[in-house]
Amino acid sequence: MAGLFVPFLPFADSIGQKIWISILFVGVFFCGWLCPFGTLQEWVGWLARKIHLPRFQLSLSWQQYAQLLRYFLYGLSTLNIVFYFLNSRFYFGHSVAVGMWDWVNGSVLILFIVLALFTDRPFCNYFCMHGASLGVWSVLRPLGIVRDSKTCVHCAQCDKSCPMNIPISSTELIGHPNCINCMKCITACPKNCIAFTLMRGKKL
């Protein structure tokens, strides 16, 4: 897996630099494999499925607009508009590492953990400015998730498995910025027509 090379990038000093540089080449492995709050939402979702709680998902037409919210919040924060308010609540590092001891930010976190009982990664999908800041750097990555449309039977199992609600079975986009390289679509595909490979010139 390409993410395994991340710790060994020779031209970056810190782990943070290695993660940022790796995003340019292989996308956002951090969100899929390393982020504690993303992992916590995954575990809560797993538990909810085990105890058969109802799950909700916005329709595709609403999803494409709703998912722009985290990029909008990120844009606002970079323009220094209500920077502190947004950063303290919707920037993963501040919220979890520092802000959770503040009762307002702690309440926001608890709210998203409860929401994760009913929908996949609610904070990651719609609100996380950190995830958005990583995603925008990943759009030109050469390696990523590719679907072989010739062998695809359009069963939509990949769409259902994607915690970031990416319409894998139908999208024409390459290098979706919301993809967190969790590889769930690869394991969900019954025809083995999804792979993590060179993306350029291919359709997702």
Ligand code: SF4
């Ligand atoms: S989107 Fe934010 S909260 Fe979710 S995994 Fe990425 S950094 Fe963590």
Ligand code: SF4
């Ligand atoms: S799971 Fe595989 S076969 Fe089914 S729609 Fe997705 S890519 Fe096509």
Ligand code: SF4
């Ligand atoms: S399921 Fe596939 S498309 Fe969706 S986030 Fe994971 S790797 Fe990316």
